[in-house]
Amino acid sequence: MRLSRYFLPLLKENPKEAEIVSHRLMLRAGMIRQQAAGIYSMLPLGKKVLDKVCNIIREEQNRAGAIEILMPTVQPADLWIESGRYNDYGQEMLRIRDRHDRAMLFGPTNEEMVTDIFRSYVRSYKDLPLNLYHIQWKFRDEVRPRFGVMRGREFLMKDAYSFDLDFEGARAAYNRMFVAYLRTFDRCGLKSIPMRADTGPIGGDLSHEFIVLAETGESEVFCHRDYLELDVPGANVDFNDDAQMASIVEKWTTPYAATDEMHDEAEWAKTPEAERLSARGIEVGHIFHFGTKYSEPMGAAVTGPDGKQHNVSMGSYGIGPTRLIGAIIEASHDDNGIIWPESVAPFGAAIVNMKPGDAGCDGVSDQVYAALTKAGVDPLLDDTDDRAGAKFAAMDLIGLPWQVVVGPRGVGNGVVEVKNRKTGERQEVTPEAAVNMLTGRG
Numbered sequence: 001m002r003l004s005r006y007f008l009p010l011l012k013e014n015p016k017e018a019e020i021v022s023h024r025l026m027l028r029a030g031m032i033r034q035q036a037a038g039i040y041s042m043l044p045l046g047k048k049v050l051d052k053v054c055n056i057i058r059e060e061q062n063r064a065g066a067i068e069i070l071m072p073t074v075q076p077a078d079l080w081i082e083s084g085r086y087n088d089y090g091q092e093m094l095r096i097r098d099r100h101d102r103a104m105l106f107g108p109t110n111e112e113m114v115t116d117i118f119r120s121y122v123r124s125y126k127d128l129p130l131n132l133y134h135i136q137w138k139f140r141d142e143v144r145p146r147f148g149v150m151r152g153r154e155f156l157m158k159d160a161y162s163f164d165l166d167f168e169g170a171r172a173a174y175n176r177m178f179v180a181y182l183r184t185f186d187r188c189g190l191k192s193i194p195m196r197a198d199t200g201p202i203g204g205d206l207s208h209e210f211i212v213l214a215e216t217g218e219s220e221v222f223c224h225r226d227y228l229e230l231d232v233p234g235a236n237v238d239f240n241d242d243a244q245m246a247s248i249v250e251k252w253t254t255p256y257a258a259t260d261e262m263h264d265e266a267e268w269a270k271t272p273e274a275e276r277l278s279a280r281g282i283e284v285g286h287i288f289h290f291g292t293k294y295s296e297p298m299g300a301a302v303t304g305p306d307g308k309q310h311n312v313s314m315g316s317y318g319i320g321p322t323r324l325i326g327a328i329i330e331a332s333h334d335d336n337g338i339i340w341p342e343s344v345a346p347f348g349a350a351i352v353n354m355k356p357g358d359a360g361c362d363g364v365s366d367q368v369y370a371a372l373t374k375a376g377v378d379p380l381l382d383d384t385d386d387r388a389g390a391k392f393a394a395m396d397l398i399g400l401p402w403q404v405v406v407g408p409r410g411v412g413n414g415v416v417e418v419k420n421r422k423t424g425e426r427q428e429v430t431p432e433a434a435v436n437m438l439t440g441r442g
């Protein structure tokens with residue numbers, strides 16, 4: 001992409017309304033535009049990051065055996081009356097009437113709708129296990145929308161729903177999602193810590209919030225330092241192996257970890273003082289086993305091997321991709337701007353042409369641009385005639401992992417400067433060597 005033809009509305013000033021660094025940087029880097037309290041448009045740079053985050057989520061959901069669907073944002077109230085949640089949900093739900101005066105709503109979550117899909121088609125235990133997910137906008141009329149996309153009213157969610165014959169099956173489904181979440185957040189460049197969460201009237205211990213440590217997080221958390229060093233399962237992990245899944249979950253749930261809601265001082269005291277980490281964190285994901293809470297009132301049952309009808313045992317598994325972008329920035333930035341992990345960077349590299357119109361600079365910039373594009377790096381070429389200082393500040397702000405600076409003096413000597421955004425390291429190398437470095441060949 002050439003910057004002169006792109007839409008990148010950077011802000012020079014720090015927006016007053018932004019209380020935390022990720023919100024400030026997303027606005028300044030031209031990623032989002034607020035349209036109403038807690039409601040945002042994703043501008044081109046934001047949309048690119050969101051797509052990358054969603055693709056990582058999708059790949060890991062698919063790897064774990066979940067199947068993608070897409071349910072609508074608008075739902076009939078009838079389903080929620082059936083489950084008994086229509087009145088319970090309160091003011092967070094956006095209730096709508098259509099032209100026939102039918103009660104509708106903008107979905108805050110999709111348990112009822114997915115249960116309706118399930119009961120309409122699935123009859124036998126032989127069709128289980130089943131896990132259906134979608135990535136769709138949700139609306140919750142939060143009391144205090146704030147921190148930009150971190151706590152929005154309209155926000156994107158990946159929500160998966162598992163269906164099993166019995167509790168043992170549901171536990172195995174839960175474990176698969178647990179492992180998929182560890183991998184997903186790791187691939188987004190984040191250290192996430194699964195923390196015991198409230199199971200309410202359902203009981204048991206199958207509810208975890210995945211928390212990313214950050215000073216600006218809304219949750220107060222307590223955990224063992226061991227979590228900072230635990231190995232995340234690799235891509236070769238076998239999601240069909242229930243025992244392997246269970247042992248990973250065991251390893252990741254043994255050291256103490258809880259948010260303030262679940263914090264237990266007596267248990268905490270058993271963790272040696274030097275190993276205790278009390279901090280703040282951002283909830284980026286939440287997995288939850290709820291058994292027959294919806295299958296029973298909504299009549300979602302299958303015939304078991306015993307020939308009898310069984311209400312299916314269910315779980316739900318949410319990740320907020322829009323909140324995740326905020327969490328990534330909270331975890332990875334400096335005074336000059338965002339520092340994207342390569343896996344979610346909106347462009348793989350910046351090429352900064354210091355003197356557009358100069359035949360030498362244009363030639364080398366175009367050569368590097370073509371080679372990086374061909375190698376799939378997806379570069380952003382700054383071919384504008386802004387001042388040098390403004391160009392460097394803009395590129396640091398949007399935080400692409402690499403910058404290739406093409407200036408007249410260097411071009412005269414047959415070199416360009418390659419800067420690593422994260423380390424700040426600079427090297428003068430030939431344009432060919434620069435391309436090799438950025439494509440992992442040098």
Ligand code: ATP
Nearest residue numbers: 149150151152155157283284285286318319320323
């Ligand atoms: P919170 O406790 O932060 O209000 P929640 O418990 O209501 O979240 P879930 O219903 O578990 O959230 O939703 C699953 C995921 O969706 C969360 O882990 C989070 O990543 C995301 N999410 C929830 N609410 C919001 C919101 N208002 N804005 C952005 N993302 C959200």
Ligand code: MG
Nearest residue numbers: 209283285286
């Ligand atoms: Mg939650």
